[in-house]
Amino acid sequence: MGNESGLADPGRRRVLSGLAAGSGLALIGPYARAAGTDYPFTLGVASGDPLPDGFVIWTRLAPVSGLQPSREVAVRWSVATDEGMRQVVHRGHVLARGGLAHSVHVEVAGLQPGRPYWYRFEALGEQSPIGRSRTAPAADSLAPAHFGFASCSHYELGYFSAYRHLAQEQADLVFFLGDYIYENSFASGSTKIVRAHDVIEASDLAGYRARYTQYKRDPDLQALHASAPCVATWDDHEVQNDYADRWSQDAGVSPQAFLRRRAAAYQAFYEHIPLRRTSLPQGADMRIYRRIDFGQLARFHVLDGRQYRSEQPCIPANGSHRGHIAAPDCADLSDSRRTLLGWEQEAWLHEGLARSPARWNVIAQDLLVAPMLQRDPATLSLGHWTDGWDGYAACRQRMLQAIDRSQARNPVFWGGDIHSFWTTDLHLDSQDPASKVVATEFVGTSVTSDGPPYDAFHALMPLNPHVKFFDSRQRGYVSVTLDERRMSTRFQTISERRDPAATASTLQRFVVEDGRAGALLG
Ligand code: FE
Numbered sequence: 001m002g003n004e005s006g007l008a009d010p011g012r013r014r015v016l017s018g019l020a021a022g023s024g025l026a027l028i029g030p031y032a033r034a035a036g037t038d039y040p041f042t043l044g045v046a047s048g049d050p051l052p053d054g055f056v057i058w059t060r061l062a063p064v065s066g067l068q069p070s071r072e073v074a075v076r077w078s079v080a081t082d083e084g085m086r087q088v089v090h091r092g093h094v095l096a097r098g099g100l101a102h103s104v105h106v107e108v109a110g111l112q113p114g115r116p117y118w119y120r121f122e123a124l125g126e127q128s129p130i131g132r133s134r135t136a137p138a139a140d141s142l143a144p145a146h147f148g149f150a151s152c153s154h155y156e157l158g159y160f161s162a163y164r165h166l167a168q169e170q171a172d173l174v175f176f177l178g179d180y181i182y183e184n185s186f187a188s189g190s191t192k193i194v195r196a197h198d199v200i201e202a203s204d205l206a207g208y209r210a211r212y213t214q215y216k217r218d219p220d221l222q223a224l225h226a227s228a229p230c231v232a233t234w235d236d237h238e239v240q241n242d243y244a245d246r247w248s249q250d251a252g253v254s255p256q257a258f259l260r261r262r263a264a265a266y267q268a269f270y271e272h273i274p275l276r277r278t279s280l281p282q283g284a285d286m287r288i289y290r291r292i293d294f295g296q297l298a299r300f301h302v303l304d305g306r307q308y309r310s311e312q313p314c315i316p317a318n319g320s321h322r323g324h325i326a327a328p329d330c331a332d333l334s335d336s337r338r339t340l341l342g343w344e345q346e347a348w349l350h351e352g353l354a355r356s357p358a359r360w361n362v363i364a365q366d367l368l369v370a371p372m373l374q375r376d377p378a379t380l381s382l383g384h385w386t387d388g389w390d391g392y393a394a395c396r397q398r399m400l401q402a403i404d405r406s407q408a409r410n411p412v413f414w415g416g417d418i419h420s421f422w423t424t425d426l427h428l429d430s431q432d433p434a435s436k437v438v439a440t441e442f443v444g445t446s447v448t449s450d451g452p453p454y455d456a457f458h459a460l461m462p463l464n465p466h467v468k469f470f471d472s473r474q475r476g477y478v479s480v481t482l483d484e485r486r487m488s489t490r491f492q493t494i495s496e497r498r499d500p501a502a503t504a505s506t507l508q509r510f511v512v513e514d515g516r517a518g519a520l521l522g
């Protein structure tokens with residue numbers, strides 16, 4: 001694959017510099033094997049979408065010397081009950097094919113619930129690093145659990161220290177809530193660039209594959225995937241900034257042309273994430289909204305906030321679909337015929353809430369859900385951001401009413417996209433701060449991407465009294481421990497995104513008590 005051969009030197013340097021950064025994580029050891037250009041496991045390993053009896057294990061053969069697309073390679077996999085891979089309990093073979101970029105997704109089953117396992121692949125005479133995974137607990141389990149979530153890792157803006165520190169937590173399950181890659185790049189020569197993208201703009205299959213290849217060679221991202229199973233959903237940058245369904249952000253791009261781009265982007269996402277066969281893309285369509293049950297403790301309703309959207313509200317005369325601040329008189333904002341989730345996903349979510357047996361119902365998705373009255377930076381007039389939930393207020397209202405109707409226990413939203421930490425109360429009537437609080441929301445900051453201007457946003461908080469916490473000044477991730485009585489959330493920050501050895505600390509803690517919506521300072 002010609003487009004990858006140029007990566008040889010930078011790829012190797014990154015692996016080595018990551019080691020030199022002294023993360024001290026034993027899991028990183030095997031990546032030193034990447035020194036040979038024929039070594040196929042340069043992107044590490046990953047696992048995800050756990051069930052009580054198994055999970056998906058993933059790798060992709062990507063030697064820096066390249067692999068002919070026509071070549072089929074047998075890959076041996078094994079799963080063990082110990083980290084030394086001595087007690088192998090399951091093994092098999094799978095073929096890696098060029099049509100899916102020599103990625104493999106093995107749905108391992110027949111394992112015990114609620115315990116760790118380790119796994120490894122072998123191909124082309126080489127062994128992969130060993131990954132640690134974990135099955136979901138048994139259906140009746142209320143055992144405490146430990147989660148993490150992260151979003152928005154623009155490679156050019158810094159190192160993925162947030163991923164490394166989350167890896168060290170050895171969580172039971174890690175959530176990626178969107179902007180796992182960025183399709184766009186900063187202007188060459190920008191002083192913001194810490195490490196440049198190999199391809200300026202990813203817009204076709206080769207471009208998106210090259211982007212994932214570069215990101216997945218990052219040692220901190222590899223360490224995180226090797227430390228815990230994951231559940232991933234996407235936001236916009238896995239395809240294009242601010243896209244909605246078949247509409248590009250750019251005026252003049254036909255829906256047909258944009259769907260070709262979307263098909264390429266979705267395929268590359270599938271090829272690089274440990275997803276089940278139910279998520280295999282079919283043309284420009286790919287099902288990633290799904291439920292992950294974690295015993296009786298938690299049900300995760302994982303949403304797709306991009307694929308099924310109505311067109312953004314109040315498109316300006318120039319035809320641009322980029323997000324903007326729409327004035328409150330924009331009638332589209334509250335038009336009940338518009339949807340963010342799409343009608344099928346809305347019905348699926350409402351039903352999944354109504355039937356949930358879980359103590360905690362976590363809605364894991366890409367965006368800030370709370371309404372946010374903000375100012376147009378040019379005109380300073382007040383309005384709502386069109387590209388997020390505020391652009392689809394009727395859909396949000398239906399969702400919050402469905403939560404209230406369902407009596408689903410302890411609904412909590414997790415989100416990203418806005419590159420800042422938020423804790424909010426979600427009211428039954430978002431226009432009325434005196435109405436009942438039906439759900440709690442935590443949004444995590446970016447791994448590296450630029451946050452919104454702190455002073456300008458902070459000045460808006462008196463207009464948004466349902467916001468309990470906001471900070472956009474630091475990069476990081478969110479760590480959550482959960483038991484039957486409380487959810488404890490830590491907003492974790494890294495010291496400096498430009499420092500590959502950045503340290504981590506806790507910015508703020510919150511607690512949500514069973515039976516009571518709304519976060520308390522922890
Ligand atoms: Fe982002």
Ligand code: CA
Binds near residue numbers: 178179237417
């Ligand atoms: Ca985004």
